[in-house]
Amino acid sequence: MNRKRNYPISIFTLTALAVTAVCNAGTYSPNDLFEGRLPGHDSNIVLNTWNGNFSKKIYLPAYPSHGDTVSISSRATWTTDIEGDILGINSIKVKTNEKIDLVFDSTFKSAWRIKNESTPNTVGSQIPNDKKYVAYYVKDANWANLLHLPVYRGLTKHIVVRSQAGLATYIDNDMIANLGQNLKILKGEYYAFEWNDTKEKWDLIVEQSSNKEVKTDNIRDLTFWDLSVDTFVNGTGLYNNGRMQKPVKIRYKACLSEEADNDDCNLVDLTKEEEQYYLHLGLYGRNDSNEIDDLADNDEIFIDYEKDERYQSNLEGRNVKDTTPTDEQIEAVRGHKTTTFWVRYKAKSSHDQETLNICAFSRWRDENGEYIDDADTQDCKSNGTGSISRVISVIDGNYRGYINNNPDITREQMLPKGVCTTESQCNARPGWRIYNGWTRGISYLNANLFKYSSRRPHHTFRPVENAKSTTLARGCVQDARGGSDSKDDGICTNYVENGGYAGVSFYTTDLQFGSTKTVPISYSTEDADASGFVPRDRDTWQFDTDVIDPNRAGSFSVFSVLPVIDFRSGDTGRFVIWENIDGGHWSASTQNSSKQISSIIEDNYGNRFRFSAKLNYEPNMGAAANISKDYVLSRMQEERFEPIID
Numbered sequence: 001m002n003r004k005r006n007y008p009i010s011i012f013t014l015t016a017l018a019v020t021a022v023c024n025a026g027t028y029s030p031n032d033l034f035e036g037r038l039p040g041h042d043s044n045i046v047l048n049t050w051n052g053n054f055s056k057k058i059y060l061p062a063y064p065s066h067g068d069t070v071s072i073s074s075r076a077t078w079t080t081d082i083e084g085d086i087l088g089i090n091s092i093k094v095k096t097n098e099k100i101d102l103v104f105d106s107t108f109k110s111a112w113r114i115k116n117e118s119t120p121n122t123v124g125s126q127i128p129n130d131k132k133y134v135a136y137y138v139k140d141a142n143w144a145n146l147l148h149l150p151v152y153r154g155l156t157k158h159i160v161v162r163s164q165a166g167l168a169t170y171i172d173n174d175m176i177a178n179l180g181q182n183l184k185i186l187k188g189e190y191y192a193f194e195w196n197d198t199k200e201k202w203d204l205i206v207e208q209s210s211n212k213e214v215k216t217d218n219i220r221d222l223t224f225w226d227l228s229v230d231t232f233v234n235g236t237g238l239y240n241n242g243r244m245q246k247p248v249k250i251r252y253k254a255c256l257s258e259e260a261d262n263d264d265c266n267l268v269d270l271t272k273e274e275e276q277y278y279l280h281l282g283l284y285g286r287n288d289s290n291e292i293d294d295l296a297d298n299d300e301i302f303i304d305y306e307k308d309e310r311y312q313s314n315l316e317g318r319n320v321k322d323t324t325p326t327d328e329q330i331e332a333v334r335g336h337k338t339t340t341f342w343v344r345y346k347a348k349s350s351h352d353q354e355t356l357n358i359c360a361f362s363r364w365r366d367e368n369g370e371y372i373d374d375a376d377t378q379d380c381k382s383n384g385t386g387s388i389s390r391v392i393s394v395i396d397g398n399y400r401g402y403i404n405n406n407p408d409i410t411r412e413q414m415l416p417k418g419v420c421t422t423e424s425q426c427n428a429r430p431g432w433r434i435y436n437g438w439t440r441g442i443s444y445l446n447a448n449l450f451k452y453s454s455r456r457p458h459h460t461f462r463p464v465e466n467a468k469s470t471t472l473a474r475g476c477v478q479d480a481r482g483g484s485d486s487k488d489d490g491i492c493t494n495y496v497e498n499g500g501y502a503g504v505s506f507y508t509t510d511l512q513f514g515s516t517k518t519v520p521i522s523y524s525t526e527d528a529d530a531s532g533f534v535p536r537d538r539d540t541w542q543f544d545t546d547v548i549d550p551n552r553a554g555s556f557s558v559f560s561v562l563p564v565i566d567f568r569s570g571d572t573g574r575f576v577i578w579e580n581i582d583g584g585h586w587s588a589s590t591q592n593s594s595k596q597i598s599s600i601i602e603d604n605y606g607n608r609f610r611f612s613a614k615l616n617y618e619p620n621m622g623a624a625a626n627i628s629k630d631y632v633l634s635r636m637q638e639e640r641f642e643p644i645i646d
Contacts, residue, residue: 026042026044026045026046027046027047027048028045028046028047028048028467029047029048029049029050029053030047030049030053030054030055030058031053032467032468032469033055033058033467033468034462034463034466034467034468034513034514035055035059035310035462036055036056036057036058036059037059037062037462037463037464038058038059038060038061038070039061039463039465039466039467039470040061040062040063040064040464040465040466040600041465042061042068043065043067043068043069044068044069045061045068045069045070045071046071046073047070047071047072047073048072048073048074048075049072049073049074049075049076049080049094050074050075050076051075051076051077053076054076054078054080055080056078056080056081057080057081057082057083057309058072058080058081058082058083059083059084059310060082060083060084060085060086060102060112061084061104061465062464062465062600063464063465063600064104064112065104065106066104066105066106066107067103067104068103068104069101069102069103069104069115070101070102070103070112071099071100071101071102072094072099072100072102073094073098073099074094074095074096074097074098074099075096075097076096077096079093079094079095080093080094081093081094082094082100082102084112085110085111085112086102086111086112086113087105087108087109087111087112087113087114087135087160087162087190088113088158088160088162088190088191088192088206089133089158089160089192092133098132100114100132100133101114101115101116102114102115103115108162108164108188108190109190113135113160113162114133114134114135114160116135117135117136117137118134118135118136118137119136119137119138119139119142120138120142120143120144121142123136124144125144125146125147125148126147126148126150127147127148127149127150127159127161128150128154128156129150129152129153129154129155129156130154130155130156131155131156132155132156132157132158133156133157133158133160134156134158134159134160135159135160135162136159136160136161136162137161137162137163137164138162138163138164138165138169138185139163139164139165140164140165140166140167142165143165143167143169144169145167145169145170146169146170146171146172146182147161147169147170147171147172148171148172148174148175149171149172149174149175149176149193149202150175150202151175152200153195153197156195157194157195158192158193158194159192159193159194159202160190160191160192160193160206161185161190161191161192161193162185162189162190162191163185163186163187163188163189163190164187164188165187166187168184168185168186169184169185170182170183170184170185171183171185171191175201175202176193176201176202176203176204177196177199177201177202177203177204178203178204178216178217178218179204183204190206191204191206192204192205192206193205215277215366215367216273218271218273219271219273219274219277219278220256220268220274221256221257221258222254222255222256222257222268222270222274222278223254223255223256223257223260223374224252224253224254224278224362224374224375224376225253225376225378226251226252226253226336226376226386227250227251227252227279227360227361227362227376227378227379227386228250228251228360228379228386228387228388229248229249229250229251229281229358229359229360229379229387229388229389229390230248230249230251230387230388230389231246231248231249231358231389231390231391231392232388232389233247233248233249233340234246234247234313234314234315235314235315235316235317236316236317236389236391236392236393237315237316237317237393237395238315238343238344238345238392238393238394238395239315239345239394239395239396239397239605239606239607240345240346240347240350240352240353240394240395240396240397241346241347241397241398241605241606241607241608242302242344242345242346242347242606242646243308243310243311243344243602243605243606243608244311244312244313244315244344244397244605244606244607245304245307245308245311245313245342245343245344246313246315246342246343246344246345246392247307247313247340247341247342248281248340248341248342248343248358248392249338249339249340250279250281250338250339250340250341250360251336251337251338251360252270252279252336252337252338252339252360252362253267253336253337254267254268254270254278254337255267255268256268257374260374267337269337270337270339272305275305275339276305277363278362278363279339279341279360279362279363280292280294280295280296280360280361280362280363281294281295281296281303281341281343281358281359281360282294282295282358282359282360282361282380283295283356283357283358283359283380284357284358284359284380284382284390285357285380285381285382286380286381286382292359292361292364292377292380295343295356295358300345300346300347300348300352301343301344301345301346302343302344302345302346303341303342303343303344304341304342304343304344305341305342306342307342308342310606311604311605311606312458312604312605313342314458315395315605317391317392317393317395343358343392345392345394347394347396347645348645349645350396350398350400350643350645351396351398352394352396353393353394353395353396354394355391355392355393355394356391356392356394357390357391357392358390358392359379359380359387359390360379360380360387361375361376361377361379361380362375362376362377363375364377397603397605397607398607398609398643399454399603399607399609399641399643400609400641400642400643401640401641402638402639402640402641403452403639403640403641406455406641407455408454408455408456408641409452409453409454409455409641410452410453410454410455411450411451411452411636411639412449412450412451412453412549413449413450413451413636414447414448414449414451414548414549415446415447415448415449416446416447416449416548417446418444418445418446419445419446419447419547419548419561420442420444420445420547421443421444422443422444423441423442423443423566426441426442426443426444426445426563427441427442429543429547431517431542431544432541432542432543432544433539433540433541434520434540434541434542435522435538435539435540435581436539437524437536437537437538437539437540438527438537439523439524439525439537439538439539439575440525440539440565440566440567440568440571440575441539441565441566442539442541442563442564442565442566443502443564443565443566444502444563444564445543445561445562445563445564446504446561446562447543447545447548447559447560447561447562448509448558448559448560448562448618448634448635449545449548449549449557449558449559449560450557450558450559450636451549451552451555451556451557452555452556452557452611452639453554453555454554454603456603458604459554459603459604459605460553460554460555460603460604461513461554461555461556461601461602461603461604462513462514462556462601462602462603462604463513463556463599463600463601464599464600464601464602464608465599465600466511466513466599468512468513468514468516469510469511469512469513469516469517469518469519470510470511470512470519470599471508471509471510471518471519472509472510472511472558472595472597472615472633473507473508473509473590473595473615473633474506474507474508474509474521474577474587474590475506475507475577475587475588475589475590475630475632476492476493476505476506476575476577476589476630477492477495477503477504477505477506477507477621477622477627477628477630477632478492478493478494478495478622478627478628478630479491479492479493479589479628479629479630488589488591488629489586490576490577490586490587490588490589491574491575491576491586492505492506492574492575492576492577492589493573493574493575494565494567494571494573494574494575495627495628502564502565502566502567503564503621504562504563504564504621504632505563505564505565505575506521506523506562506563506565506575506577507560507561507562507563507618507632507633507634508521508543508560508561509558509559509560509615509633509634510558510559510560511556511557511558511597511599512552512556512557512558512559513555513556513557514552514553514554514555514556515544515545515546515550515552515553516544517542517543517544518542518543518544518559518561519542520540520541520542520581521540521541521542521577521581522535522538522539522540522541522577522578522580522581522582522583523538523539523565523575523576523577523578524537524538524539524575524576524578525565525567525571525574525575526571526572526574526575528570528571528572531572533575533576533586535578535582535583535584536583538578538582538583540581541563543559543561545557545559554604556601556611558597558613558615558636560618560632560633560634562618562621562632562634589629589630590630590631590632590633591623591629591630591631592631592633593616593617593623593624593631594614594615594616594617594631594633594637595614595615595633596612596613596614596615597612597613597614597615598610598611598612599611600644607643608643608644608646609641609642609643609644610641610642610644611639611640611641612639612640612642613636613637613638613639613640614636614637614638615633615634615635615636616633616635616636616637617631617632617633617634617635618631618632618633618634618635619635
């Protein structure tokens with residue numbers, strides 16, 4: 001009886017509409033990210049951490065493409081854990097003054113791996129120990145028959161060895177603590193090792209040559225009885241998205257098999273390795289062959305042994321009260337031990353729903369298919385009565401449809417005028433003007449805010465492939481207009497409305513998650529006494545919505561700001577928007593009346609959807625008012641939500 005090995009949630013590449021008109025820079029800090037999630041749409045990410053700009057966990061991009069790289073450096077006092085589908089490594093720890101480089105390899109397990117790998121051609125058959133994380137691989141024309149692990153730890157904590165060679169490769173077992181023979185590696189396989197300080201050798205910790213579970217020397221011979229489950233903890237509901245986890249309490253009694261015949265045998269606590277080897281969840285009752293259906297043999301069900309802290313697990317089942325349950329502890333029965341397994345359900349269709357009645361049993365066949373004497377399967381029999389609650393309600397949690405009359409998502413629209421009305425007032429807004437150069441400031445500002453929230457109680461939204469704030473579109477209101485300024489050259493001019501009032505000078509529109517600021521925007525005005533534009537004279541601004549709506553936690557928004565530059569008498573009225581916050585090329589203006597935007601978003605239970613919409617032009621402004629060729633893209637239309645099943 002082989003248990004399906006639990007792999008991390010699968011990753012696949014989506015060919016998505018680009019969400020940005022102005023691409024994010026490749027360099028980030030934790031403060032740019034939402035809960036440590038690195039964005040997608042970037043093939044070369046650089047992340048730097050330091051004190052005051054730190055995250056305990058960083059999550060690798062969810063939908064990478066082959067060859068995408070991530071480089072993470074730390075100057076922070078504290079350790080950062082790098083989480084994701086990393087070949088042979090559960091989590092990479094980056095400490096002060098350390099750096100790690102990763103690359104996504106869709107040709108080998110579709111996983112992230114250490115970027116700089118050693119090979120027989122570069123270092124010979126002796127695997128090095130000069131880095132904290134060492135990666136080594138063999139392939140055709142770069143191959144060795146026998147590899148040797150380091151005889152001492154050196155700088156190395158973790159070693160991953162993989163093969164893409166047609167011929168088998170062996171690892172000498174002299175330095176392997178828990179293996180009595182040379183380790184054979186075939187094409188497409190990999191192994192991982194960690195240093196054992198006690199044995200002063202390397203422990204084989206990950207084997208990906210097969211899914212077969214082997215009873216290692218660390219697993220004791222145990223006998224079980226009084227196994228039962230409780231599915232009522234945190235409610236019986238489980239979304240069908242393959243990410244939410246349903247906690248299932250397992251109660252058991254266990255003794256060493258050699259003492260099991262004694263009525264007063266000493267009850268033992270299981271190690272994590274023993275729990276995963278012996279304890280199983282099954283479907284209540286027997287199948288047509290009078291055997292137990294192991295939950296892990298179901299292609300849609302996955303069993304985890306640790307909680308994924310990114311997702312909530314409190315959810316009521318169907319047709320029960322609407323309040324969020326708490327983590328209720330069952331009353332301990334004298335002598336029973338408890339542990340928790342975490343169940344995920346990954347539907348093949350977004351509408352899949354069903355009710356599972358489950359049970360607990362101890363392994364009843366060994367890895368060779370032989371029956372295990374005294375295996376405890378009583379809880380899975382049709383008359384088993386030991387479990388407090390067996391039900392798991394698998395629920396369709398997907399968001400779908402258009403925004404109009406949507407039962408699950410609501411939209412709020414705010415179009416305030418005069419958010420600030422003088423240069424001193426605009427300049428006084430905390431954190432808005434982040435760089436003050438020798439250029440004209442902002443004296444008036446309008447804004448548009450379109451906010452989207454879940455109607456479901458206790459459900460919140462966050463990005464899957466975006467940072468906290470991503471630029472959708474930006475540009476000036478008046479660039480090329482005909483006559484003396486007929487050239488579309490990225491040089492913007494001021495606009496004076498009827499009555500002599502200054503009109504909006506430029507705009508920037510961002511997709512945002514929670515309470516955050518826009519991506520910084522820099523501009524320089526022209527000095528009347530010296531033509532041209534100087535990056536060091538720039539102003540840089542970063543706008544938040546607190547003065548408009550301070551309650552954006554758990555929502556996502558499309559936020560536009562439309563400022564007026566405070567030109568003075570005698571100014572040329574010309575300015576440029578810089579491509580980067582410190583200068584660079586001039587940024588182009590927007591001469592299309594709309595653009596499609598798209599982003600993958602999820603709620604805090606793991607229900608993912610693609611949000612798509614048309615970012616439309618602002619009426620009576622720019623090209624829409626026949627004063628230039630430039631449109632101001634700041635209105636939302638045709639918002640749609642499409643479930644993501646991955």
